[in-house]
Amino acid sequence: MNHVSYEEWVKYVNNEINDNVREVYDDHLYSCDQCLELYLQAVTELESSLPVLSNADDFTNLVMADVSQVKKKLPEKQAPFYQRTSFHYIVAAAMTLLFMTSGVFQSITKYAGAVETPSIDESPPSMTEEIMNKTFAWIDTFEIKNREANK
Ligand SMILES: [Zn+2]
Incomplete structure (x- = not known):
């Protein structure tokens, strides 16, 4: 397509398209890094219009609750978890958290640079996977810290 x-x-992010179109977009998003980038831009745009939560703990709990739900769905590769509106919020929140940690930001920038270099023979892992893996790895670390802090 x-x-x-x-x-x-x-x-798509704002849920302003019908279900048939949404399904087509879902499928396309799985296979197209170019559109994924646009999608992430749209999510970032949405994120900047999200209401500001005054309580940082509430925000963290909200994200954690949603993330654990999405994580359960992850093993099934084709599961249309993009369909959930909350998924967009998670992506937005996760991206924000990611970009606040400069180390990860640098490694993503480096990665993006590598993708744009056409001389690479090996095809790099998809940007989605890379971002999701980094995000969930980060959140896992955070969860463990959180659990230990609550002991
Ligand atoms: Zn595309």
Whole structure:
């Protein structure tokens, strides 16, 4: 299929498209890194319009609760977890957290640079996987710390 425009991804994130179109976009998102990038931009845009939570703990708990739900769905590769609106919020929140830790930011920047270099023979792992893995690894670390702090 043709690539999806940024405007369309914004609608997708905001749940402003019908289910049939959504399914097509879901499928496309799995296979197209280019559109994934646009989708992530749309999510970032959404994130900047999210209500600001005054209590940082509430925010953390909210994210943790949602993330553990998404994680349960992850083993099944084709599960359409993009369909959940809350997933967009998780991505947005996770991205924000990621970018606040400069080390991870640098490694993603480095990775993005590597992807853009056409001379690489080996095809790199998909950007989604990379971001998801980094995000969940980070959140796992955070969860463990949190649990230990609550002992
Ligand atoms: Zn595409």
